[in-house]
Amino acid sequence: MTKPVAQRPGGRTARVRAQILDATARLVARDGIAGFRYEEVAELAGAHKMTVYRNWPDRNSLVSEALLAAAEHTATLSDTGDLRQDLVDFLLALAAGMADPTGRALVLAIQSAKDNPDLRATTNTVLAHRVALVQHRVDHAVALGEIPQVDALLLADLLSGPVQLHVSRDLRPFTREDAERIVDVVLAGLRATAR
């Protein structure tokens, strides 16, 4: 990882930085990890080319930070006290995130990460972030006795795997009813198979 630019939240530097990462994610989505160009990142972000090169001399670190930032924007999991509702909203947010250009770049990167150790570290960080969100929400539900003890990684896979297939098939939009059906089957299945 390269040293980040000094940033004050909300300041101009932070804003430029966010624009560069967003532009990178979009161009990776369009041109692939090997194909996107620094010149175009700068142009799309409205930044100087040298700002991009200076802060991210290493291509992999630019891609990694861009994908992480995109993932953190898309996957959110609230705790309103209603577990079913919170998980349904989480799946809808995931589906929306996967369907947009940066989300697609992320999914492609995850699939092709085997060949690129740096990228694999990033995609594993992104997936770990998703699992941590589920873990946090589920710990609360387990403490309240709403569901049995469960491995958060397994639960994250059971919930988000079907969403990913639905979105990548791209035959029809992923709806709230789809999300409810997945959440209902998985929660009922966990309760019925508690060991």
Next chain:
Amino acid sequence: MTKPVAQRPGGRTARVRAQILDATARLVARDGIAGFRYEEVAELAGAHKMTVYRNWPDRNSLVSEALLAAAEHTATLSDTGDLRQDLVDFLLALAAGMADPTGRALVLAIQSAKDNPDLRATTNTVLAHRVALVQHRVDHAVALGEIPQVDALLLADLLSGPVQLHVSRDLRPFTREDAERIVDVVLAGLRATAR
């Protein structure tokens, strides 16, 4: 689609054809759909370059047939009478198929198919093939009253989505125990939420 070479099952033509499709899938896995070269397909298959060009003048049709053939080899779903066992074996076969080079090419192709209408038709055919296998096996189980009526597409997504995430994360192998846990949760969840 191009006209296929005349084939006698088990004959030399059929064998050469299978070798060409297998070589194509391997090279697509290594070099990508846009990057693989006909010359190398011919070399790897031990065939004449003109045989490849004559039978598949269109690049997309070669890729499509290669990915379809690979998918048909990997995804199999038996009917031994034991639904749980058959689904567990299906998931293990899927995981093994996704982990090998042609399976990875297929997964990548599915993810990037949005930008290529021909390819999208193929990947949808591959996914439909998978769903048809599940439909066939599940119809029998429903008829026997082993599980409630269920949408085969939803069931295929619930079962294979988690497998795909597990394999693409590539942190540890997908085991029989993993497959059993997924199948048990999903079947129990379907029974508990039958409408």
